[in-house]
Amino acid sequence: MSNPSSPDNTSLIRSSLKKRYARERRFKLYGLLAVLTGFMFLFVLLADIVIKGTPAFTQHFIQVTIDLDPDALGVAPGASAEELQAANFGGAIKRGLREMFPDVTSRKDKRALYRMISIGAEYDLRDLLLEQPELLGQKKEIWLRAHSEAGSYLKGQVDTELAEEDRKVKNNLIGWLDRLEAQGKTESRFNVAFFTSGDSREPELAGIKAALYGSFFTLMVTFCLAFPIGVLAAVYLEEFAPRNRLTDLIEININNLAAVPSIVFGLLGLAVFINFFEMPRSAPLVGGIVLSLMTLPTIIITSRAAIQAVPPSIRQAALGVGASQLQTVFHHVLPVAMPGILTGSIIGMAQALGESAPLLMIGMVAFIMDVPGGVSDPSTVLPVQIFLWADSPERGFMEKTSAAIMVLMGFLILMNAVAIYLRRRFETH
Amino acid sequence: MSTVASMGNFSSKGTADKADKPQQALDINHAADDHETIGTPWVEDAKMSARNVNVFYGDKQAIMSVSLDIGRNEVVAMIGPSGCGKSTFLRTLNRMNDIIPGCRVEGNITLDNEDIYQSQQDTVLLRARVGMVFQKPNPFPKSIYENVAYGPKIHGLAHSNAEMDEIVEKSLRRAGLFNEVKDQLDKPGTGLSGGQQQRLCIARAIAVSPEVILMDEPCSALDPIATARIEELIDELKEKYTIAIVTHSMQQAARVSQRTAYFHLGKLIEVGDTKEIFTNPQHHLTENYITGRFG
Ligand SMILES: Nc1ncnc2c1ncn2[C@@H]1O[C@H](COP(=O)(O)OP(=O)(O)OP(=O)(O)O)[C@@H](O)[C@H]1O
Ligand SMILES: [Mg+2]
Numbered sequence: 001m002s003n004p005s006s007p008d009n010t011s012l013i014r015s016s017l018k019k020r021y022a023r024e025r026r027f028k029l030y031g032l033l034a035v036l037t038g039f040m041f042l043f044v045l046l047a048d049i050v051i052k053g054t055p056a057f058t059q060h061f062i063q064v065t066i067d068l069d070p071d072a073l074g075v076a077p078g079a080s081a082e083e084l085q086a087a088n089f090g091g092a093i094k095r096g097l098r099e100m101f102p103d104v105t106s107r108k109d110k111r112a113l114y115r116m117i118s119i120g121a122e123y124d125l126r127d128l129l130l131e132q133p134e135l136l137g138q139k140k141e142i143w144l145r146a147h148s149e150a151g152s153y154l155k156g157q158v159d160t161e162l163a164e165e166d167r168k169v170k171n172n173l174i175g176w177l178d179r180l181e182a183q184g185k186t187e188s189r190f191n192v193a194f195f196t197s198g199d200s201r202e203p204e205l206a207g208i209k210a211a212l213y214g215s216f217f218t219l220m221v222t223f224c225l226a227f228p229i230g231v232l233a234a235v236y237l238e239e240f241a242p243r244n245r246l247t248d249l250i251e252i253n254i255n256n257l258a259a260v261p262s263i264v265f266g267l268l269g270l271a272v273f274i275n276f277f278e279m280p281r282s283a284p285l286v287g288g289i290v291l292s293l294m295t296l297p298t299i300i301i302t303s304r305a306a307i308q309a310v311p312p313s314i315r316q317a318a319l320g321v322g323a324s325q326l327q328t329v330f331h332h333v334l335p336v337a338m339p340g341i342l343t344g345s346i347i348g349m350a351q352a353l354g355e356s357a358p359l360l361m362i363g364m365v366a367f368i369m370d371v372p373g374g375v376s377d378p379s380t381v382l383p384v385q386i387f388l389w390a391d392s393p394e395r396g397f398m399e400k401t402s403a404a405i406m407v408l409m410g411f412l413i414l415m416n417a418v419a420i421y422l423r424r425r426f427e428t429h
Numbered sequence: 430m431s432t433v434a435s436m437g438n439f440s441s442k443g444t445a446d447k448a449d450k451p452q453q454a455l456d457i458n459h460a461a462d463d464h465e466t467i468g469t470p471w472v473e474d475a476k477m478s479a480r481n482v483n484v485f486y487g488d489k490q491a492i493m494s495v496s497l498d499i500g501r502n503e504v505v506a507m508i509g510p511s512g513c514g515k516s517t518f519l520r521t522l523n524r525m526n527d528i529i530p531g532c533r534v535e536g537n538i539t540l541d542n543e544d545i546y547q548s549q550q551d552t553v554l555l556r557a558r559v560g561m562v563f564q565k566p567n568p569f570p571k572s573i574y575e576n577v578a579y580g581p582k583i584h585g586l587a588h589s590n591a592e593m594d595e596i597v598e599k600s601l602r603r604a605g606l607f608n609e610v611k612d613q614l615d616k617p618g619t620g621l622s623g624g625q626q627q628r629l630c631i632a633r634a635i636a637v638s639p640e641v642i643l644m645d646e647p648c649s650a651l652d653p654i655a656t657a658r659i660e661e662l663i664d665e666l667k668e669k670y671t672i673a674i675v676t677h678s679m680q681q682a683a684r685v686s687q688r689t690a691y692f693h694l695g696k697l698i699e700v701g702d703t704k705e706i707f708t709n710p711q712h713h714l715t716e717n718y719i720t721g722r723f724g
Pocket of ligand 2: 515516517564645
């Protein structure tokens with residue numbers, strides 16, 4: 001046995017040091033590689049979504065000279081709002097288009113020409129006239145919403161090298177659009193409709209407002225149910241419940257619930273809330289209840305962990321000056337545990353925001369154009385909207401899908417930012 | 430009140446079963462060996478008294494049949510080697526052991542002749558009457574002011590903000606902390622130094638004016654000046670209050686206490702007048718300890 005401080009021990013240690021340091025360096029390198037790989041995947045994913053999604057935030061408009069002659073519109077001069085509602089705006093637009101391209105004569109070509117403009121343009125025109133009735137009888141140059149196919153060409157998304165039969169945008173349309181572009185009669189604008197309208201069969205008219213509202217109402221219901229119930233359950237289990245078989249059983253079951261696939265909660269919601277309690281289908285109310293069932297375990301588990309992490313000395317201090325158990329919990333334990341509880345709850349809510357499977361089960365997958373006005377109106381939510389759009393064959397919906405994902409992720413980032421902000425705020429107090 | 434009469438007052442509730450027992454030899458049926466406490470553990474006018482207290486942490490017995498009185502307006506010092514159960518015994522006096530999972534207390538403890546372990550005892554009231562300064566400083570993660578004001582606030586001791594300010598200032602002054610923190614009362618108490626935190630905890634404990642104050646090594650983190658201030662405070666407090674103090678400093682025990690109890694491995698070895706214990710210890714363990722040959 002050699003003496004630990006003898007010179008040959010020192011040289012032994014020194015020679016082994018080199019190996020140890022090399023191992024350490026290798027380990028650091030692996031770690032860095034792992035981080036970089038993860039980061040790369042994330043970057044590729046995000047970049048793909050952003051590149052695909054950005055065009056959805058712009059919408060092309062085409063300037064058409066339209067004759068708002070009352071006769072042609074089929075209304076009397078000085079028509080009332082109701083009469084204008086029924087006026088033939090589609091015809092006016094078609095006439096305007098024919099006048100711009102007098103060389104288009106065959107029926108087939110005309111129909112292709114009309115398809116340049118979105119069918120939503122009729123309603124835009126109607127709204128314009130309702131707003132400014134004095135336009136009736138005038139001939140005016142009006143910017144009309146382009147159809148998504150024309151839009152995709154104007155956005156440069158159409159590969160003209162491709163054989164004509166392999167693409168949706170045909171050569172004649174390309175010719176017309178090129179002419180319009182040369183005349184300065186096309187314009188790219190911010191796509192307001194994406195944020196102000198509900199779903200539509202036409203990509204250029206589809207928006208996320210209905211889904212956003214649906215998500216908002218659903219999450220409201222989820223939060224109002226899951227947060228208080230979850231936190232109170234955690235407080236009770238941690239601070240008041242006796243430790244016995246029953247509470248052990250409850251604890252195990254809560255942990256198991258957290259691992260139950262979310263679609264099972266959807267089935268439960270369908271069976272219990274819709275079929276048994278006869279709550280409305282496709283409604284944020286049921287969706288929120290189902291999602292709160294799903295997030296409850298998360299909130300309870302994270303809240304319990306946060307409460308457990310409160311140093312016992314704080315509890316002792318409070319009890320030691322004669323605080324009751326309730327006062328101890330609400331004056332001292334909960335404020336200290338709050339950042340953890342909030343973080344857990346927000347993670348749970350973020351999960352709920354991104355969840356689609358259980359909502360499909362309770363019918364929130366319906367095609368909904370109207371913005372829901374409350375928790376019992378039929379609606380859909382952002383992730384389901386993304387799912388629906390991703391499923392649509394039209395090219396225009398592809399960019400909507402990515403754009404909606406961007407919005408969804410924006411909200412998730414926002415929620416996390418709020419969690420961090422709240423945590424900071426609570427920590428300084 | 431004679432000793433015998435005062436002993437007769439101890440109602441035997443719960444696990445306590447020895448109301449009447451011979452005066453000298455305290456019945457120690459739980460102790461592994463038949464140790465008898467040397468000296469007289471009881472006093473004539475007891476504020477608190479413990480009889481045959483056993484404390485278990487799970488299966489492990491930490492306190493073995495300890496009987497000890499704490500007299501009215503008296504300072505009792507508890508000394509003994511680390512791990513001998515001083516803190517454990519101190520905690521039984523305001524039932525702080527209740528919140529330790531697996532901790533079980535047997536025996537009979539009274540405050541003003543009322544059993545504090547009886548089922549109708551209100552622990553909130555008990556802890557308001559029997560305050561505690563913990564071994565490790567444990568300020569609330571709140572402002573200095575709120576730390577001190579918390580007790581008076583929940584008990585409704587102050588009727589106006591001005592009155593509360595007064596209580597806070599007075600408590601901080603008595604704990605010898607006011608001058609250091611008077612400009613930063615709204616700063617978090619956890620931002621103070623260890624010794625300052627301990628004095629803050631002392632201020633917090635005395636702010637509710639408890640009848641009995643239990644101090645678990647209150648000066649272990651304090652410099653000599655702050656220690657002197659706390660000892661002064663103890664002297665001052667004993668005019669009105671009853672104090673039990675755990676300390677590792679023989680000098681401190683000698684300076685502040687009237688009676689001293691020496692604990693060893695969960696047993697109360699010897700108890701008596703402080704002067705007696707330090708000048709003429711009876712038990713060899715006590716002697717070894719106070720002469721520094723042990724612990
Ligand atoms: N919460 C607990 N759970 C289990 N055992 C404990 C607990 N607290 C204390 N003990 C045990 O009880 C015995 C007495 O501990 P106690 O803290 O009362 O000693 P002490 O005399 O205060 O020591 P010190 O001078 O180091 O503070 C020790 O053996 C300790 O291991
Ligand atoms: Mg101790």
